[in-house]
Amino acid sequence: MATITVPKFKKENELIVPTFKKKKEEDQEEPKTQLEKDFPNMSVSEIIDTGGKGYTEEEKLQALREKGFRMFVEDMNNGSYPESKHEIKMDSIEFEKFQEKIK
Numbered sequence: 001m002a003t004i005t006v007p008k009f010k011k012e013n014e015l016i017v018p019t020f021k022k023k024k025e026e027d028q029e030e031p032k033t034q035l036e037k038d039f040p041n042m043s044v045s046e047i048i049d050t051g052g053k054g055y056t057e058e059e060k061l062q063a064l065r066e067k068g069f070r071m072f073v074e075d076m077n078n079g080s081y082p083e084s085k086h087e088i089k090m091d092s093i094e095f096e097k098f099q100e101k102i103k
Contacts, residue, residue, distance in 0.1 A: 031037040039047050039054055046055070055063075075081035090098070 031040065035044070035047065042054060072081070
């Protein structure tokens with residue numbers, strides 16, 4: 001069962017800052033097996049892939065980078081990116097003014 005926490009907003013010096021309630025320890029599920037205790041949040045295939053050592057934070061981040069880049073390349077190749085919603089539309093006169101300022 002997933003728990004969704006909705007932030008509460010409070011004003012601090014005219015800046016709205018979200019605050020989140022911390023999850024109580026008793027709300028968290030206890031690991032059921034020794035594998036879940038030794039390797040929290042890892043699948044069996046991940047445990048096997050790492051030789052029972054687990055992933056370092058850098059390895060996790062690198063895997064996320066690679067996945068994102070693969071998704072980007074796939075979107076570019078199948079034509080789903082860029083879409084018209086990704087374009088910035090500008091009046092031609094404003095565009096000319098902009099080009100003059102950046103020269």
